[in-house]
Amino acid sequence: MGNTQEKPPGGGGGGRLDTATAGSGTRSRDTGSTEKTQSQTAPEKGFANGTQRQNSPAGGKEEQGRPAVDTSYLDAPAGSLPPHLARLKNEGNHLFKHGQFGDALEKYTQAIDGCAEAGTDSPEDLCILYSNRAACYLKDGNSVDCIQDCTKALELQPYSLKPLLRRAMAYESLERYRRAYVDYKTVLQLDTGIQAAHDSIHRLTKMLIEQDGPEWREKLPEIPVVPLSVQQQHREKPISIELAQARAARAAQEEARRKEARFTLLKREGNDLVKRGHFQEALEKYNECLILKPDECALYTNRAICFLKQSRFEEAKHDCDSALQLEPGNKKAFYRRALAYKGLQDYLSASTDLQEVLQLDPNVREAEQELEVVTGLLRQSLMDNAAHTPRVKDLNALTHLMKT
Structure with missing residues (x-):
């Protein structure tokens, strides 16, 4: 308990990192996705077994018979950060993506310090840097520093989704369940579609009841009310392609689950009605089943029984x-x-x-x-x-x- 090196629940890290693109001000809303610039989607030819090769002085030509490393991602725009700080952030994102969390942390730290030295005053960009560094701390099991960086990020940009979620995960890893609960609840005010937050709330509720008894709600810190204007602003932000696809897949899975449950219930009710001799009611249940699954053979043979019992022989034959x-x-x-x-x-x-x-x-x-x-x-x-x-x-x- 209280061990700062303890790994956060669910693997930690809060997913991939925040990114921002100059001129658009758009960031990914998904807590587990990162917007990729065109250059970042290119294959990383310069990595072998996780080790970066030396860049060629010619910036793309082969050196000593080896292919040059593609470092064009370093020059991708990064919000309103000046070029030298944008390169640090982009390199941090690249290292994080390849699981080099300690090295990524150093790059984000250099970028944060560089903002102070350069007098850069961009709350949004600083918020992202602190949030990304917090993700590195969380991946390395340093929940205390993760919380500190998330709190700084939220001071710069109140109600930012990823810092809230990462701080909640860090609180939970330190068994500070009340504060974790509050942050997860705040996250869901911003985006009700984050399943990880729903699952965590369900899990923490059980823990808090066990820890604090029936009056556990009274012992919670105050849950902030996210202003409606902030909620609306968050909903209007463009979402990443990855998030849109993930949400569509989850929606399809949920719809299939509901459809299967409804089908199973209707079919069972139809079969029970046949056993009791209520053939017209059973027929109606099978009709509903066939709307859900028109290729289910057993439904036709079952409905045929109902038609036979009602002397509707042509329909039974059909x-x-x-x-x-x-x-x-x-x-x-x-x-x-x-x-x-x-x-x-x-x-x-x-x-x-x-x-x-x-x-x-x-x-x-x-x-x-x-x-x-x-x-x-x-x-x-x-x-x-x-x-x-x-x-x-x-x-x-x-x-x-x-x-x-």
């Missing part, structure tokens, strides 16, 4: 046809279509489907019994029509049945 298109060897579909044909007095087609069932599984006793009944009905039908000119098809069928 559902069995649909099931057999999805699963050509489905015994239930053949059997229930045979019952539908029987209800439509198409005994020859019913006999054919029942024989198909028995060919698929000779042990289906119901199909054997039903085939005997249908065969008798077909014989009777053919005999009743004997006075008329029988069709060749029916004569052949009758001849076949007389031999069985």
Whole structure:
């Protein structure tokens, strides 16, 4: 407890770093993403096993037969920082990206000190530098210094999302759960879509109840109310492509989860209604299921039962046809279509489907019994029509049945 070297929950670091681009003032809103300039997206040819090679004096030509290191990312714009400080920040971002947190920390420190020496007064840029250095501290398990840098960043730019989230993680790693809870709550006022903050609130609530009892809320520090203007300003900021994609993926997963849960519930309710003999209500449940999953074979065979029980034989046959298109060897579909044909007095087609069932599984006793009944009905039908000119098809069928 209280160990400043303890690793923060979830791996620490608060994700990737903050960046800012000159002329746009746009930063990534995602706590786990970084905007990349065009030069930063190029492959890093000058790294082998995490070690940077020496830059060539020619700035891009090969030296001694080795490819030159691409250092163009160093000259990428960085907010309103002067070029020499922008290079320090960009190099820090590059080192952080490659897991060299100690070296990145040194670059951010040099940039922070350089701002003071140069008289640079840009709260936004300084806030980013302190927040990025805090991410390095957090990755290295130095939660105390992480908190200090996040607090400085928030003094420069109140209600900045990443410093709040990183400070919350640092507080939690030091078991200062009340302050962590407050920061996570503040984060969610700015962006309700940060799942890590929701998960942390849920986890910390349990810890605080265990630690402080039923009156745990009364022992919390005051949770600041983020002004509506700040919330609106945050919502209007452009988001990174990575964040937009991540949010879309999470939304799709959540929608699929809700859809699957709804489907499972409706299908179970339909099956229970069939067992109780409430076929119209069951049919309505299966209709809703088919809207969610129109390619679910079992729904068609289940709904066919409801149609059969209501003597809606044509609709039952249609559902069995649909099931057999999805699963050509489905015994239930053949059997229930045979019952539908029987209800439509198409005994020859019913006999054919029942024989198909028995060919698929000779042990289906119901199909054997039903085939005997249908065969008798077909014989009777053919005999009743004997006075008329029988069709060749029916004569052949009758001849076949007389031999069985």
